[in-house]
Amino acid sequence: MKQRLSSKKKAALAGITMPVLMLLAGNAAQAQADSVTQEGNAYLQMMNEMGGNPADFNIDDGKKLWSEKAGPKHASLEQCDLGLGPGVVKGAYAQLPRYFADTGRVQDLESRLVTCMETLQGLTPMQADKDHFAKEGGNASPLENIAMYVAHESDGMKIAIPQGTPQERLAYENGKKLFFYRAGPFSFSCAACHSESAKRIKISALPNLTNAEAAGSYATWPAYPNSQGVARTLEWRMLACERQQRWPAPKFTSNAVMDLIEYMGVNSNGATLHTPTFKR
Template sequence: MHPSRTICAGLLGLAIAGSAGAQSTADEIAKYRAMLADGNPAELVEAQGEALWATKRGPKQASLEACDLGKGPGVVAGAYAELPRYFKDTGKVMDAEARLVHCMVTLQGLERADIVKKPFSEQGERATDMEALAAYVSAASRGMKIMIPQKHAEEKAAFERGKQAFYYRAGPYDFACASCHSKDSQRIRLQDLPNLQQAAAAQGAFASWPAYRVSQGALRTMQWRMADCFRQQRFPQLDYNSQAAIDLITYLGVKASGGTMAAPGLKR
């Protein structure tokens, strides 16, 4: 056989072996998730959040049971599946985490700077209050349809800004969110990357956040997911509850509308 053909055949064999190996690993990861699904460690964080929701705290010694997440004061069931949305009392589009911060400030008298100083736990630490509350609130929408509203002008504007952010290329690698999430069959290391332009993929991705990350031993929120994507693109740090974060979540949520909430999910 001609040397060039031998080399090509060898490379083809390596490519096939690599593809088969990656697929095998992905299958094993899927099996692992399935085994843990009935005992998702996120349930412990949900319980922590449920207790926080009913605990009287802060200078006003109030609970969050009067917090309006968009479906009326104290109504938690189904609220997460319809967030982000426009809130008349703030004149802003807010996601679940931004709204929880608002309620902690207005109802309990807590200082916003103290709440957002460290919204995410480090690996091995107990879940933060924000992570716990996000787990509790999202779990109350499990099995419900994702219906991110687009009626108010501010909701539509948030979607359009989020779309622009999704496709915006910048940074040392000239990356955008779309670089990883607008094509089929893409992968980073062993992680399959969903094509968020496809309804089914967008629904599956949005519906499973917040999620417990086995590799980190921690529950991670949707705001954390946005910030970590920015980090991987080598963008400037995404501020917690920033307009950019909420706009991106709005865009992804609208793309996922019609899906069924399954959060907190389980990730590698």
């Protein structure tokens, strides 16, 4: 006759079996998620290798706007100093953010473009950065188009963000502090997602932005995120990250945004820029 297991033995077996089943289920889910992530990465790689990015139209529009006379002074941006001298566009984005003596600030591309719109074209600050971010699925703003054009002029070049002034070094240190600063209702920081390698949220790989791995993200902006249906810049990406952390939305071209970009950019020095790219 078959012997029935005692309740104690059943409990003991259950105590062994359940963790094993949970482990197997967890491993299967992990393998499935890894597979989906790899497929997504392969898709983006294929899209980027094929060429023909919708952001190419933004670049063309930005090139026209760069030389178009506008504002009360009826002037173009062709004499805008982006750090390499008035009117020099080629390679300028690869060396931004950087310190500018005329403003006394470390500035990224959009911040510097706003300065040039104010000084060269006579626009007010409110006019210069009006509608600086396009709505999801909408059309890029003139400022975004110009930024796309200028950034593309550094495509294929090495990132070389300077750290030669006290202001630039301070921006990097402030960016580092802000990167690890926890705040908001969930006590989130940038580091919560981006301070370790091989991490992921759902199917999205999370680059480690505290070291040279940062280039995997930083060097591929501006970009065209398929989920947005419109070209986006790195300033927009900073806003999106802070929104996901449930932080208050930072002001456009604020020092906080500038410092975070400085931190990521310097960590990416030496990498090659590829812009525009496709993103999820």
